[in-house]
Amino acid sequence: MTLQTTIKAAKENGVSERYAIMRRLAFLQPLIREKMSEIGLATKELEHNEDPLERALITARINELAVELHPLRRESTLLLRYFNGKMKPGSSNAITDEMIEHARQHPITRIVAFSSGRKPTCCPFHKDSNPSMSLYDNHVHCFVCNRSWDPISAVMEVEKVSFRDAVLALQ
Ligand SMILES: [Zn+2]
Numbered sequence: 001m002t003l004q005t006t007i008k009a010a011k012e013n014g015v016s017e018r019y020a021i022m023r024r025l026a027f028l029q030p031l032i033r034e035k036m037s038e039i040g041l042a043t044k045e046l047e048h049n050e051d052p053l054e055r056a057l058i059t060a061r062i063n064e065l066a067v068e069l070h071p072l073r074r075e076s077t078l079l080l081r082y083f084n085g086k087m088k089p090g091s092s093n094a095i096t097d098e099m100i101e102h103a104r105q106h107p108i109t110r111i112v113a114f115s116s117g118r119k120p121t122c123c124p125f126h127k128d129s130n131p132s133m134s135l136y137d138n139h140v141h142c143f144v145c146n147r148s149w150d151p152i153s154a155v156m157e158v159e160k161v162s163f164r165d166a167v168l169a170l171q
Pocket of ligand 1: 123124125126128132142143144145146
């Protein structure tokens with residue numbers, strides 16, 4: 001679901017955007033917490049499990065969860081930013097949805113380096129000696145940090161800039 005879907009639903013149902021966003025966040029945030037804690041538990045299990053088959057199954061489960069988590073976090077971030085008025089549509093220095101989408105399409109491998117085989121790489125966001133950062137579509141997930149980054153959040157973290165500046169940097 002996108003930010004626009006929520007705003008459109010608010011209009012159609014005659015409620016304020018803020019109310020609709022709060023309701024959507026109230027749905028998304030527990031779901032995000034649940035998936036993150038599942039990933040955390042599975043990661044812990046992996047540390048203590050030596051059985052190769054079980055390890056493969058747990059890793060596959062973690063990967064599935066990370067893939068499910070990504071769009072939820074992305075939507076939640078966008079809703080929060082809109083809610084906080086950091087991205088007021090129509091204001092002169094606003095970044096547009098097209099600009100955000102364009103930034104998200106920027107190849108993340110230009111921000112975080114991966115081998116040509118797309119094998120896990122060392123995470124640049126913690127002291128990593130055993131590659132724990134995996135590449136999915138156009139985002140990365142570190143199983144030690146227990147976090148995902150898309151091109152925008154990766155630039156925010158690497159360059160220590162705001163969401164808006166990261167979007168602008170990726171145009
Ligand atoms: Zn990490």
